[in-house]
Amino acid sequence: MTAKVTFDQERCKGCELCTAVCPKHIVVIDQDTINSKGYHPATVSDMSQCIACASCARMCPDSVITVEKE
Amino acid sequence: MAIVYQKSAGLTDKQLHYCPGCHHGIIHKLVAESLVELGLLDDAIGVCPVGCSVFAYNYFNCDMQEAAHGRAPAVATGIKRTHPNQPIFTYQGDGDLASIGTAEIVHAAMRGEKFTTIFVNNAIYGMTGGQMAPTTLIGQKATTCPLGRTKEQAGMPIRMAEMLATLDGCVYAERVCVADMANLNKAKKAIKKAFQLQMENKGFTFVEVLSTCPTNWGMTPLKAVEWLKENMAAYYPLGVVKDIETEAK
Numbered sequence: 001m002t003a004k005v006t007f008d009q010e011r012c013k014g015c016e017l018c019t020a021v022c023p024k025h026i027v028v029i030d031q032d033t034i035n036s037k038g039y040h041p042a043t044v045s046d047m048s049q050c051i052a053c054a055s056c057a058r059m060c061p062d063s064v065i066t067v068e069k070e
Numbered sequence: 071m072a073i074v075y076q077k078s079a080g081l082t083d084k085q086l087h088y089c090p091g092c093h094h095g096i097i098h099k100l101v102a103e104s105l106v107e108l109g110l111l112d113d114a115i116g117v118c119p120v121g122c123s124v125f126a127y128n129y130f131n132c133d134m135q136e137a138a139h140g141r142a143p144a145v146a147t148g149i150k151r152t153h154p155n156q157p158i159f160t161y162q163g164d165g166d167l168a169s170i171g172t173a174e175i176v177h178a179a180m181r182g183e184k185f186t187t188i189f190v191n192n193a194i195y196g197m198t199g200g201q202m203a204p205t206t207l208i209g210q211k212a213t214t215c216p217l218g219r220t221k222e223q224a225g226m227p228i229r230m231a232e233m234l235a236t237l238d239g240c241v242y243a244e245r246v247c248v249a250d251m252a253n254l255n256k257a258k259k260a261i262k263k264a265f266q267l268q269m270e271n272k273g274f275t276f277v278e279v280l281s282t283c284p285t286n287w288g289m290t291p292l293k294a295v296e297w298l299k300e301n302m303a304a305y306y307p308l309g310v311v312k313d314i315e316t317e318a319k
Binding site for chain 1 (some may be wrong): 073074075081085086089091093094095099250251290291
């Protein structure tokens, strides 16, 4: 299975709620990026470990995360 | 690739104005997803409160009506009585529902109005800048109780789900939170059940959702989640307060 998680980083507010619910601990805050709102958005550090559980997406208050799998 | 999860069709494309980590956004999603999954979105009419979620009418992808402060249950009563076959809900915070609008919600529940109320309890007045609410916990600091709420001065916090459950017209009352995935699933189940009971014309249905307010609690969103689990869930017990279906068995 390959999983793909995409973040609408411009809408992310960097609240980190997604990082706390990831069972694989691969959702992290991207400290190298700043969006136009002024936040460091969330991203995935190692996509190969993703199990497409969508916990991050379901917890995101701003619905910025889309999860796909094949 | 197959989509596992994407933004609910029950929400508009508008960006939420809520602070980072505010649980309003999650609770909006659960209501929207529930309406979509039950096939109710096209017919649904929501009534918005005054408070942080005053702009909720911009976010739900169904007909919405703004109400005067605290009067959402009265407006929803009128809408439901003229549209008896459509799913009607109010979305209210604790300042709106448990303070200025207490009379409206109590009497709507007493009359057994057949709509669903989603009550977001974050134990503080969010929009106005963090004043003490009727739901503020003992010892919790707010701008109007800088040393913490005391029982002697302000009484004990109000438990709305338990209070409304004493009324015969209220057929379903449950308290949930969205602090982790297990609780988030329970919250969605509760919201769906409330809408189902409404569509079966059972009576008034009420779901209280405990929420964080990181900005006015003065915490990071993750710290606020921990604080909610430790303090709020201790005073506001999670679970079903009333369900006429199980009581009838």
